[in-house]
Amino acid sequence: MFVTTSNPSRPEPVRVAIVGTGGIARGSHLPALTSLAAGQPLEIVAAVDVDAAAVDAFCSDAGIAHAYTDLGRMLAERRPHLVVLATPPRFHRDQTVAALRAGAWVWCEKPPCPSLEDFDAIEAAEGSPGGPYAAIVFQHRFGSGARHVRGLLDAQAMGRPLVAHCQTTWYRDRAYYSVPWRGSWSSEGGGPSMGHGIHQMDLLLDLLGPWTEIRAMAGRLVHDVETEDVSTALVRFENGALATVVNSVLSPDEVSRIRIDCERATVELTHLYGHRNADWFITPSPEVPSEELDAWRNFGADVPSSHEAQLRGLLEDLRAGRRPRSSGADGRKSLELVAALYKAAFTGATVRAGEIGPGDPFYGALHGGSPGWAPKSPAGSAALKA
Numbered sequence: 397m398f399v400t401t402s403n404p405s406r407p408e409p410v411r412v413a414i415v416g417t418g419g420i421a422r423g424s425h426l427p428a429l430t431s432l433a434a435g436q437p438l439e440i441v442a443a444v445d446v447d448a449a450a451v452d453a454f455c456s457d458a459g460i461a462h463a464y465t466d467l468g469r470m471l472a473e474r475r476p477h478l479v480v481l482a483t484p485p486r487f488h489r490d491q492t493v494a495a496l497r498a499g500a501w502v503w504c505e506k507p508p509c510p511s512l513e514d515f516d517a518i519e520a521a522e523g524s525p526g527g528p529y530a531a532i533v534f535q536h537r538f539g540s541g542a543r544h545v546r547g548l549l550d551a552q553a554m555g556r557p558l559v560a561h562c563q564t565t566w567y568r569d570r571a572y573y574s575v576p577w578r579g580s581w582s583s584e585g586g587g588p589s590m591g592h593g594i595h596q597m598d599l600l601l602d603l604l605g606p607w608t609e610i611r612a613m614a615g616r617l618v619h620d621v622e623t624e625d626v627s628t629a630l631v632r633f634e635n636g637a638l639a640t641v642v643n644s645v646l647s648p649d650e651v652s653r654i655r656i657d658c659e660r661a662t663v664e665l666t667h668l669y670g671h672r673n674a675d676w677f678i679t680p681s682p683e684v685p686s687e688e689l690d691a692w693r694n695f696g697a698d699v700p701s702s703h704e705a706q707l708r709g710l711l712e713d714l715r716a717g718r719r720p721r722s723s724g725a726d727g728r729k730s731l732e733l734v735a736a737l738y739k740a741a742f743t744g745a746t747v748r749a750g751e752i753g754p755g756d757p758f759y760g761a762l763h764g765g766s767p768g769w770a771p772k773s774p775a776g777s778a779a780l781k782a
Contacts, residue, residue, distance in 0.1 A: 407437050408437065409437035409438055409439040410436075410437065410438045410439070410477045410478055410711060410715070411439055411441045411475070411476045411477045411478070412429060412439065412441065412476055412477070412478045412480060413441060413442040413443065413470060413471075413474060413476040413478070413479050413480070413500075414426065414429075414440065414442075414443045414444070414454075414460075414480045414482065415443070415444040415445075415467060415479055415480065415481050415482065415483055415491060416444070416445060416482035416483035416484075416505075417443055417444075417445040417447075417450050417451050417453075417454035418450075418482065420482045421443075421454070421480075421482035422454070424703045425482055425703060426440075426458055427703075427704070428702065428703040428704035428707045429480070429707070430458075431704055432707060432708060432711065436711070438711070440458065440460050441460070441461065441462060441474045441476055442460065442461070442462040442463070442464055442470050442474045442476065443455050443460050443462075443463055443464070444463075444464045444465065444466070444467050444470050445463075445465065446465055447465075448465050451464065451465065462474060467491060467494060467495075468494060471494065471495060471498040471500065472498070475498070475499070475500075476495075476500050477500060477501060477714065478500060478501045478502070478503060478710075478711075478714060479491075479500045479501070479502050479503070480502075480503050481495075481502060481503070481504040481505060482505050483505075484577065484583055484584075485507045485508070485509055485510055485583070485584065486510060486582055486583055486585070488504055488505075488507075488508060488514070488518075489509045489510075489517055492504055492509075492518045492521070493518060493521045495528075495530075496518070496521040496522055496523070496528050496530060497521060499528055500528055501527055501528045501529055501530070501710075501714050502528070502529075502530040502531070503530075503531050503533060503707065503710055504530060504531070504532055504533065505532075505533045506532055506533050506591075506594055506595065507584075507585040507586065507590050507591055507594060507731075507734075508532045508727065508731055509585070509731075510582070510585040510586075510761070510762065511759065511760050511761055511762060512728070512731060512732060512735055512752060512753075512758075512759050513759050513760045515727075515728055515731055516728075518530050519724055519728070522723075522724070525717070526717035526718075527714070527717055529720060529723045529724070530723055530727075531710055531720045531721070531722045531723040531727060532722045532723070532730075533703065533706065533722075534595065534598045534599075534602075534706070534722045534730065535595075535701055535702055535703050535705060535706045536595045536596065536598065536599045536670070536671070536701050537598060537599045537602040537721075537722070538702070538705040538706040539671070539672075539699045539700050539702065539705045540673055540695055540696055540697060540698055540699040540700075541665070541672065541673050541675065541676045541695055541701070542599060542602065542603070542701060543699075544673075544676075544695045545603060545663055545665075545676060546602060546603055548663070548692060549603055549604070549656070549658075549663075552658075553692065554658040554659070554661040554663065554678075554692065555658045555660040555661070556635065556637075556659050557604055557633075557635060557637040557657070557658050558636075558637055558638075558657050558658060558659065559637065559638055559639070559656075560600065560604060560633075560637055560638070560639035560640075560654070560655065560656045560657070561639065561640050561642075561653065561654070561655040562593075562596050562597060562599075562600045562639055562640070562641045562642070562653075562654050563596070563641075563642045563651065563652065563653040563654070564588065564592050564593035564595070564596045564597075564642070564643050564644070564652050565643075565644045565646075565647035565649070565650065565652075566588070566592055566644065566645050566647060566650045566652075567645060567646065567647050567648050567650050568619075568625075568645040570619070572645075573620070573621055578621070579619060579621025579622055579623055580621070580622045580623070580771070581623060581761065581762065581763050581770075581771055582771065584623065585762065586624075586738070587614075587621065587624040587625055587627070587643075587645070588624065588625065588626065588627065588643040588644055588645045589627045589643045589737055589738065590623075590734050590762065592643060593627075593641070593642075593643030594730055594731075594734055595652070596652050596653075596654060597643075597730055597733055597734065598722075598730040599654060600639065600641075600654055601729055601730055601733065603654070603656065604633050604635065604637055604639070604656070605633060605634060605635055606633065606634040606729070606749065607631050607632065607633050607634065607733060607749055608632050608634050608748060608749050609631070609632045609746055609747065609748045609749070610629055610630065610631045610632075610733070610736050610737055610740050610746070611629065611630045611746050611747075612628065612629035612630070612641075612737045612738075612740035612741040613627065613628050613629075613741050614626065614627040614628075614738070614741035614742065615627070617646060618646055619645070622763075622769070622771055623763075623769075624741070625644070625645050625646055626642075626644040626645070626646055627642075627643045627644075627737060627741060628640070628642050628643075629641040629642075629737050629740065631733075641737070650668055651666060651667075651668065652665075652666075652667050652668055652669070653665065653667075660680065660681050660683075660684055661678055661679060661680045661681060661684065661689075661692065662679045663676065663677070663678050663679075664676070664677045664678075664679070665677075670700060670701050670702060671700065671701050672698055672700045672701075673695040673696075673698045674698075676695065678692050678693055680692075706721075706722070709721065732749070732752065735752050735759075735762055736749070736751075736752060736758075738758060738762045738763065738764065739752060739758040739764055742763070742764055742766035742769050743764070743766065
């Protein structure tokens with residue numbers, strides 16, 4: 397648990413360590429931390445990477461004092477309050493549990509881990525009450541646009557949500573998949589349903605609430621990979637709304653989109669990798685008064701969806717000792733939907749919320765051992781538990 401100093405006017409800085417120094421750490425996590433450090437007591441005390449040259453260069457460029465190649469040693473010597481994980485998914489379970497047991501909160505890049513079994517092991521290692529907790533990077537549900545629309549939907553200002561569409565149609569060429577670890581269950585954790593579309597599916601769940609059942613299909617249409625390169629799904633929500641979900645890496649005209657048709661208006665978000673207020677559009681039904689529509693379209697100050705927007709709230713939760721959004725059950729729901737999508741696609745069955753648990757083959761591996769989808773070699777299967 398984070399403990400402040402005895403002097404309220406000089407609170408103890410939050411000590412942060414970054415684990416994994418690749419592109420996402422340099423391009424997203426480090427800028428977010430640096431920006432927030434300018435306005436609050438926060439210090440990046442260490443970075444960790446198995447590549448000594450890479451972590452040395454990262455620390456030199458960022459002005460970080462301590463570089464490590466061993467996570468356990470860093471945790472023991474630096475005792476960070478927050479560990480930011482920017483490593484491949486197959487390492488997330490062990491690294492998160494190690495950090496939690498050392499008393500550090502964790503902010504983990506998506507995909508959170510390769511299975512619901514792994515996620516539940518992480519949650520079991522959390523402290524309660526007051527933490528430490530492990531949260532997932534789901535930055536698309538943060539920012540002013542998502543907050544405003546979520547408020548409108550929660551209040552049913554636009555009437556009941558009826559029909560929704562969730563689209564992550566991106567393009568990845570053969571060169572992208574020539575990197576050995578891409579397209580495998582053990583290293584990427586899944587195909588576009590897991591590694592790409594999970595952001596929009598997480599936002600859809602955050603806006604519409606719990607789902608009840610899913611039917612799906614998946615294909616390996618272009619790329620020579622273990623996972624799918626496209627999936628489609630039909631989802632029924634607890635509130636009665638029906639949604640289509642499309643995840644693809646085969647789409648030259650790239651877009652991320654969510655559309656929700658309510659009784660009195662359609663609200664639509666169109667963007668690619670992040671959104672601002674201007675990316676949201678509300679189309680009213682004819683009977684909506686202009687003054688009511690003006691209120692709906694007043695999103696307030698523009699706070700783009702970003703790592704920084706989510707991290708700001710996470711740091712507030714850390715200091716307060718309260719569970720952050722996208723942790724625990726709130727974080728698990730998106731991974732559960734992905735697991736259910738795969739089960740529905742690979743078995744042809746309708747999958748209901750809550751049915752994938754211990755004893756279900758899709759609980760321990762997202763491919764569920766399904767013929768034609770599970771790794772072909774024993775080494776590939778063993779790697780899932782690494």
